[in-house]
Amino acid sequence: MTVELDFKALEGIAALQRPNKPNLLERVVGLFECESPKCIAQVLDGVANGDLELVRIGSHTLKSSSANVGAVTLSLRCREIEQAARNNDMATCAELAKDIVAEFDQSAAGIRSFMEQAA
Amino acid sequence: MVDSGHPTSDALMPQGHQKNILVLHVDDDVASLMMAEGALENAGFDVVQAENGEEALKSFQQHSPDLIIMDAVMPVMDGFDAIAAIREMPAGEHVPILMITGLDDLDSITRAYDEGATDFLTKPINFFTLPYRMQYMLRAKLTADALRLSQSKLDSAQRIARLGHWECSIGIDNFSWSREFSRVMSLSETLHGGQIHEFLSNVIESDRTSVESHLEQGFEEQRSFAIEFSLDDKSSNAIRTIRMEAEPHHDEGGVFTHLLGTVQDITERTDAQKQIHNLAYYDLVTGLPNRAQLYERLENVLKLAVRRSHEFALLFLDLDHFKQVNDTLGHDAGDELLQQVSDRLTRVVRETDSVSRNTDDELETVSDPHTVARLGGDEFVVLLGSINRADDAARVAERIAQVISQPYTINDTVVSVTTTIGISVFPMDGDDSETLMKHADVAMYHAKEQGRNGYQFYSRQIHEAALARFSMEADLKKAIENNELKLVFQPKVDLIDHRIAGVEALVRWTHESDGPINPSEFIPVAEETGLILPLGRWVLEAACVQMQTWINQGREPFSVAVNCSPVQFERGTIIDDIDNAISVSGLDPRLLEVELTERLFLEDIDAGIAILRQMKELGIQVSVDDFGTGFSSLSYLKRLPVDKLKIDQSFVRDLEVDPGDAAIVSAIITLAHNLGLSVIAEGVETAGQMEILERYRCNEAQGYFFSYPLSSYEATDWLINRELNTITKKVSGL
Numbered sequence: 080m081t082v083e084l085d086f087k088a089l090e091g092i093a094a095l096q097r098p099n100k101p102n103l104l105e106r107v108v109g110l111f112e113c114e115s116p117k118c119i120a121q122v123l124d125g126v127a128n129g130d131l132e133l134v135r136i137g138s139h140t141l142k143s144s145s146a147n148v149g150a151v152t153l154s155l156r157c158r159e160i161e162q163a164a165r166n167n168d169m170a171t172c173a174e175l176a177k178d179i180v181a182e183f184d185q186s187a188a189g190i191r192s193f194m195e196q197a198a
Numbered sequence: 199m200v201d202s203g204h205p206t207s208d209a210l211m212p213q214g215h216q217k218n219i220l221v222l223h224v225d226d227d228v229a230s231l232m233m234a235e236g237a238l239e240n241a242g243f244d245v246v247q248a249e250n251g252e253e254a255l256k257s258f259q260q261h262s263p264d265l266i267i268m269d270a271v272m273p274v275m276d277g278f279d280a281i282a283a284i285r286e287m288p289a290g291e292h293v294p295i296l297m298i299t300g301l302d303d304l305d306s307i308t309r310a311y312d313e314g315a316t317d318f319l320t321k322p323i324n325f326f327t328l329p330y331r332m333q334y335m336l337r338a339k340l341t342a343d344a345l346r347l348s349q350s351k352l353d354s355a356q357r358i359a360r361l362g363h364w365e366c367s368i369g370i371d372n373f374s375w376s377r378e379f380s381r382v383m384s385l386s387e388t389l390h391g392g393q394i395h396e397f398l399s400n401v402i403e404s405d406r407t408s409v410e411s412h413l414e415q416g417f418e419e420q421r422s423f424a425i426e427f428s429l430d431d432k433s434s435n436a437i438r439t440i441r442m443e444a445e446p447h448h449d450e451g452g453v454f455t456h457l458l459g460t461v462q463d464i465t466e467r468t469d470a471q472k473q474i475h476n477l478a479y480y481d482l483v484t485g486l487p488n489r490a491q492l493y494e495r496l497e498n499v500l501k502l503a504v505r506r507s508h509e510f511a512l513l514f515l516d517l518d519h520f521k522q523v524n525d526t527l528g529h530d531a532g533d534e535l536l537q538q539v540s541d542r543l544t545r546v547v548r549e550t551d552s553v554s555r556n557t558d559d560e561l562e563t564v565s566d567p568h569t570v571a572r573l574g575g576d577e578f579v580v581l582l583g584s585i586n587r588a589d590d591a592a593r594v595a596e597r598i599a600q601v602i603s604q605p606y607t608i609n610d611t612v613v614s615v616t617t618t619i620g621i622s623v624f625p626m627d628g629d630d631s632e633t634l635m636k637h638a639d640v641a642m643y644h645a646k647e648q649g650r651n652g653y654q655f656y657s658r659q660i661h662e663a664a665l666a667r668f669s670m671e672a673d674l675k676k677a678i679e680n681n682e683l684k685l686v687f688q689p690k691v692d693l694i695d696h697r698i699a700g701v702e703a704l705v706r707w708t709h710e711s712d713g714p715i716n717p718s719e720f721i722p723v724a725e726e727t728g729l730i731l732p733l734g735r736w737v738l739e740a741a742c743v744q745m746q747t748w749i750n751q752g753r754e755p756f757s758v759a760v761n762c763s764p765v766q767f768e769r770g771t772i773i774d775d776i777d778n779a780i781s782v783s784g785l786d787p788r789l790l791e792v793e794l795t796e797r798l799f800l801e802d803i804d805a806g807i808a809i810l811r812q813m814k815e816l817g818i819q820v821s822v823d824d825f826g827t828g829f830s831s832l833s834y835l836k837r838l839p840v841d842k843l844k845i846d847q848s849f850v851r852d853l854e855v856d857p858g859d860a861a862i863v864s865a866i867i868t869l870a871h872n873l874g875l876s877v878i879a880e881g882v883e884t885a886g887q888m889e890i891l892e893r894y895r896c897n898e899a900q901g902y903f904f905s906y907p908l909s910s911y912e913a914t915d916w917l918i919n920r921e922l923n924t925i926t927k928k929v930s931g932l
Contacts, residue, residue, distance in 0.1 A: 091325065091326065092233055092236075092325075094326075095233055095236030095237050095240065095325055095326075096236060097236055097239055097240055100236075103232060103233065103236050106232055107229045107232055107233060110228055110229045110232075111229065114228075114229075139271065139300075140226075140227070143227055143230070143321055143322065144227060144229055146321070146322040147227075147229050147230065147233065147322060148229075
């Protein structure tokens, strides 16, 4: 499995950096790394407990935050899950959520290595 | 790191402000908050942040941000509710709010606008372009602010000026108007448009048609217009003066699209103008026109009199012994006396108006033909704008002297004053204002020398002529009352058998001291004074009585002709006068012939015909006198129910020597016969004239050739002789 990453998004965040301020890219990526698992947990819990609303909230938040850091595959996956949740299609949600943890892990690793190279 | 190339908010700062533009960013995604903060601060904005709607409301109240970026989906309170709440706040009505929504989430976009969002942006946010978007929103906001400010200034200015505006597209009876328009036009302020009847609903009835036709013409001819009208202001129950102006507007292609107009309440302005005018042209004590206005009116009357060549008169008067009233009773009493005098003067002049038979339309439409003015002190001037003759002015002066001399009650004190009047008459006494005023003044001093409480014309001839006519009027009145008038009778002869065809009754007056007076002198006086009414009635009655007397004496019946005055027609007494004469005398109405002049039918031919029909119903004969001298219109002659034409003596006089007159007489006779009318010629003095008339088959004739007018005694003799002659002729002819 390969995930698509858009490193231009990361360069864009770095470009927003203001002088004499904490490293913006580091903070945004750090947030992504520590907040995303919470969202993933919401999606998975929702699937497990038949709670479509929980699935929708988790996928919606992760859709945005992953898009911010250029995690294209993960963001698209979240969008599909959110759509299925809106359509009350729990079976599709369950099917789509199977690989979500792996996709996040790969995305986060890819982003981290890009940052190390850039530094 | 990219620092350059970002927009900066500095350029947008109102001058004098040192503070940066403050953006409130509301988002539950902390990463988004961080990135946007970086982008916005780089561009020179200050940023405050909130993570849900509730925090946003608190932050808004605390920081009063210039712009808001609002995420849609958030915990605790979402963005839609937050926008709605901010819009309810006093400062939040106009603040620009950018709503962040999910891509393709059309429902959210629609809802965002419904709640009051200014604009929207879809996720993921492009943080590089975000500052530009902020800048655009800010500029739009400043423009809207400026527009609102300008609108509010305009509203205030229009309210202060009481100026409203309106608009109407062509061919649509649908006007729209501003709030101030509603106020000015006394309409409900909730009404901002409507049809023309609503648009003009409070315009006073008499002005509405005019306003409507201006509007219609404005549309039809694409023309601008300005009109002033009166408005019934329901709220204050007052009449207000409104000025409406309009101009046509065209689209870019030059096609006329609509009328744009204003209405302005100019009541106060016109009131002020009126007041200024009053101060300049009216006397404050009496409210009469002052010297300035008198001169203005005098100039107008003068111009008109020159053009129409008619006469007018100036009466210059002051109050005798006014100074004593002022000195003994005080100035307030003096002013009170002046007011009462001016009331009486105005009343006399108004009465003069209604009795004068002046039908000068132009004078009447220009203004009152007469003016009473106060020059100052106790001096007044009465301008009689149109008089028939000088003695009209004398009559008014006499009446003024009489009315002014009645006692006045002032502060419970009875006061008497008299007035002395000098009169100048245009054009005899001067042909410009100054001269006429001066001469009226001089005449007044002459009058004072003659003794006060009187009047005097500037010109002695006029004075004497007026007095003479005056005395003639009085004498004639007395003569009628005392039965001093007599009738004479001039026989008329039938030109076919030379028998008596009838007599014409003529009135004669022998004055007790002045001897016989020509009817051409006293008849006009009788007509002007109305004495012609009793006189005319008497003549008709006396003529019929005499005729019936002859019949009773065994004379062969013939007709008696009586001349009637146009005044009897105008006053509508003629039918009753005839009826009375017939019933008093018992005369067969077919034997009464009424002679009328052509000029009777000039003014109102239909009314004339109606009266003629009534005469025919009474059974009398009607003839047209002086035919050919006036304004004979052959076209109406055939419409008149008359029996006879009388050829004027001016045509008969030269019948033997003037072929022109002969042709006219011949033509009149032929014409009359073709219309079924008989013809009589008057003024026949020679046998030659009679022969010609006989040849032309004229029916009757009268004149010195046959007989002078005769008294009733003489006429009786003449009739007897004539009968004998006729019998003799018949006998000798056998």
